Amino acid sequence: MTSSIPFQSGAPARPVAARTRMLLEAPILSTLLRLSAPNVLNLLAIAGMITFDGLFLGRLGADALAGVSLAFPWVMLVQHTGASGMGGAVSSAIARALGAGNRERADALASHAFALAVIIAAIFSGLMLPGAPLLFRWMGGRGEVLDAALAYANVAFAGAISILMLNLLGNVVRGTGNMGVPSAVIVGAVLAHVVLSPALIFGWGPFPALGPAGAGWGLVIAFGVGSLVLVAYLRGSRSLVALAFRGVHLRAALLKEILRVGVPGMINVAITNLSVVVLTGIAGHLGREMAIGYAMGARLEYILNPLAFGFGAAIVAMVGTNWGAKQFERARRIAWTGGATVAAACGAVGVFFALFPRLWMDLFTEDAEIVRIGVSYLRIVGPIYVLYGLGMALYFASQGLGRVFCRYSPTACGSSWAPAARSPHSTGSTQARPASSSRWPPASPAMALSRPPRSFTSANRRR
Secondary structure (H helix, E strand, O other): OOOOOOOOOOOOOOOOOHHHHHHHHHHHHHHHHHHHHHHHHHHHHHHHHHHHHHHHHHOOOOHHHHHHHHHHHHHHHHHHHHHHHHHHHHHHHHHHHHHHHOOOHHHHHHHHHHHHHHHHHHHHHHHHHHHHHHHHOOOOOOOHHHHHHHHHHHHHHHOOHHHHHHHHHHHHOOOOOOOHHHHHHHHHHHHHHHHHHHHHHOOOOOOOOOOOHHHHHHHHHHHHHHHHHHHHHHHHOOOOOOOOOOOOOOHHHHHHHHHHHHHHHHHHHHHHHHHHHHHHHHHOOOOHHHHHHHHHHHHHHHHHHHHHHHHHHHHHHHHHHHOOOOOOOHHHHHHHHHHHHHHHHHHHHHHHHHHOHHHOOOOOOOOOHHHHHHHHHHHHHHHHHHHHHHHHHHHHHHHOOOOOOOOOHHHHHHOOOOOEEEEOOOOOOOOEEOOOOHOOOOOOOOOOOHHHHOHHOOHHHHH
């Protein structure tokens, strides 16, 4: 098989696989919950990785924790690009091909996804490795804080290929309706990271004490091994699609099939993550306590992302398969069912931590000022997470259709306010905090205008 073989729409379709038939015919809510269940393991694993990294790095001191907080949104940008931005486009394209009965096209799309992982990783590494010092200084990094940020970021961005490959190949498998294999592999990779990372940070056993860089090495090594496991699976007989290396030629039509959904998806991912970057930069100029307090509060949103993705991956596969099979009304019902489910899940998390914010903040620090800032942040943004969940679910549905409308995020515009009065907690900065305490913490990336993507709500009128 090579991806240069022309795909004839009139070619005889292979018999529909049992997994594909389930996506096309089984009851919607029960199928959505069944497919999402393995992804809950992803949620727990990613939540554990985010939480334990903060715990381990906090033991090195406030400077190390503040430094890695500067780099963390950029590393999450890479993660979310592979998991949902470009990853959702890969899953959607494969689901639509299988829904239409075109297995050869799905195989070719898998090979193109592998190539895109290499290309996008090279872009991230090429831009971030030389650009990180300038970015982190702009975000307020100085002295030991900047050193910690660079120590972590240099390793993570040099190994960006492992993060992107694990997530994009995982989405290849998810596009077939198989959520169990990628979930198990990612959980294994995260567990390996949680074990390896502290050993490399603190120098346990035979390992050297690498400090913040140890967390980066734990990430890229564990995710790299996970990527090799997925490559082996996709080249084996158990996979519904086959990943080929020999005789494959990149085709513009297939790249376009992924990129027309993936590029808008990356823009959405960038809006969310760069909002955190901008707000972390503002907080950094207001003092170390402000920077850490905001960053620890915002980490909760990086747990909501995999929660939404757990359901979203199932939504993409179900909507895409039904859209490819021209079952348009069923695809629409899947999208709204998924939207209500994700909104309820994210809203429950938000309300809980708005009511009990110290349960989250006390995990990372005992500093009263940092806890106060984080508690204030969570009480403001927690109730908004229900809208965040709805918007994310309908965004994943639009990926399944192959038409993505970039959501408008007022945070991206509203985060540019300038403080007007010097913070009493600022450490040598001439910047200041807002005169009114009600303006701090600043708006959250979760405060987006969550509405049905135009590509989805108007899809029935255009078909």
